[in-house]
Amino acid sequence: MKVLFLLQSTTGNTAVITEAASRILKLSGIETQIVNIVKHALPESYEEFDALFICSSVMYFRPLIQMEKVLANMPAIEGKPVFALATCAGGPGGFFDIIDDILRNKGTELTGSFYTLAPSNWPLHLHIATKIPGQSIGDFLSLKFPSFRPLLGFPWPGSCTPSIKDADKLEEWVSAAGTFLKSSTSDGVPKVKTSLLMSALGKMTTHSQIEKGMDLFIDHVKCTKCGLCVKNCPAKIIAQNDLKEVPHFKSGCHGCYTCYNICPAAAIGQKYARGPGSQYHGPSPEMKSVFLS
Numbered sequence: 122m123k124v125l126f127l128l129q130s131t132t133g134n135t136a137v138i139t140e141a142a143s144r145i146l147k148l149s150g151i152e153t154q155i156v157n158i159v160k161h162a163l164p165e166s167y168e169e170f171d172a173l174f175i176c177s178s179v180m181y182f183r184p185l186i187q188m189e190k191v192l193a194n195m196p197a198i199e200g201k202p203v204f205a206l207a208t209c210a211g212g213p214g215g216f217f218d219i220i221d222d223i224l225r226n227k228g229t230e231l232t233g234s235f236y237t238l239a240p241s242n243w244p245l246h247l248h249i250a251t252k253i254p255g256q257s258i259g260d261f262l263s264l265k266f267p268s269f270r271p272l273l274g275f276p277w278p279g280s281c282t283p284s285i286k287d288a289d290k291l292e293e294w295v296s297a298a299g300t301f302l303k304s305s306t307s308d309g310v311p312k313v314k315t316s317l318l319m320s321a322l323g324k325m326t327t328h329s330q331i332e333k334g335m336d337l338f339i340d341h342v343k344c345t346k347c348g349l350c351v352k353n354c355p356a357k358i359i360a361q362n363d364l365k366e367v368p369h370f371k372s373g374c375h376g377c378y379t380c381y382n383i384c385p386a387a388a389i390g391q392k393y394a395r396g397p398g399s400q401y402h403g404p405s406p407e408m409k410s411v412f413l414s
């Protein structure tokens with residue numbers, strides 16, 4: 122039994138839970154392979170895999186654009202079990218329904234789905250939230266009312282910091298997926314129930330709207346020309362002829378802010394957010410210690 126994890130993670134949060142999920146399956150004797158769709162070559166065929174896990178962060182209430190493109194271009198995988206795993210800092214919106222729709226065109230559908238709350242890496246959000254005092258109130262309220270963490274996470278991003286309970290829930294879900302894969306008599310794997318409204322929010326946001334909304338620039342004084350943004354852009358639209366020049370953006374941006382968050386000089390900005398205070402250098406130590414220790 123061999124399972125393929127297709128992963129896209131802009132700042133490492135989803136990479137952490139993917140690694141955790143892979144370890145759990147391995148412990149139950151299932152072979153796993155993680156393919157980072159931005160950094161590694163895609164498999165030539167999916168035939169050798171008995172099941173797929175689609176692992177991506179939620180952005181604009183949708184899967185990451187590169188992940189959607191990879192899934193849409195994938196050959197038909199009739200009847201193969203597929204699981205979706207996400208991290209988000211509030212709600213998944215149409216994430217799972219959009220993946221399900223793509224899979225139905227490939228002759229299969231989602232067998233199970235799961236998401237975990239994780240620190241926000243959205244610069245616009247962090248720019249606003251870092252100005253709001255009272256994180257300790259958020260921490261207190263999120264302990265008392267855990268189901269309100271997605272709402273509390275807007276003013277106080279620390280409310281979405283994962284706890285050991287989140288790791289337990291992930292383990293429970295992955296173990297259910299493992300049992301399903303090993304015995305066809307299983308009752309099935311839990312699926313995320315999305316409200317029609319939240320799902321519609323994701324489905325209504327188009328890739329071209331996302332691109333149009335982007336207004337990134339590079340501060341020529343701060344930029345050290347290190348080329349890190351160029352290497353990590355999933356859309357490959359940051360151009361730099363050599364390490365003597367400041368890179369520039371071409372068209373086709375996926376709006377993922379990987380470049381913004383990764384820049385060691387905090388040289389990438391946009392109209393409403395710039396500077397190190399609105400960057401997320403993930404995965405956070407809490408993500409790693411909760412899910413990987």
Ligand SMILES: Cc1cc2nc3c(=O)[nH]c(=O)nc-3n(C[C@H](O)[C@H](O)[C@H](O)COP(=O)(O)O)c2cc1C
Binds near residue numbers: 129178179211240243
């Ligand atoms: C541009 C952008 C849009 C986002 N949109 C959402 C969203 O719609 N819902 C949500 O809950 N979190 C949203 N987030 C937060 C990320 O999903 C969250 O921080 C996630 O854990 C990042 O994981 P990664 O490091 O694996 O990419 C967004 C982040 C960015 C940068």
Ligand code: SF4
Binds near residue numbers: 368
């Ligand atoms: S990552 Fe930042 S410093 Fe490095 S080339 Fe890109 S913009 Fe310049």
Ligand code: SF4
Binds near residue numbers: 370375379381
């Ligand atoms: S330019 Fe930046 S925000 Fe746009 S796709 Fe590339 S890494 Fe993502």
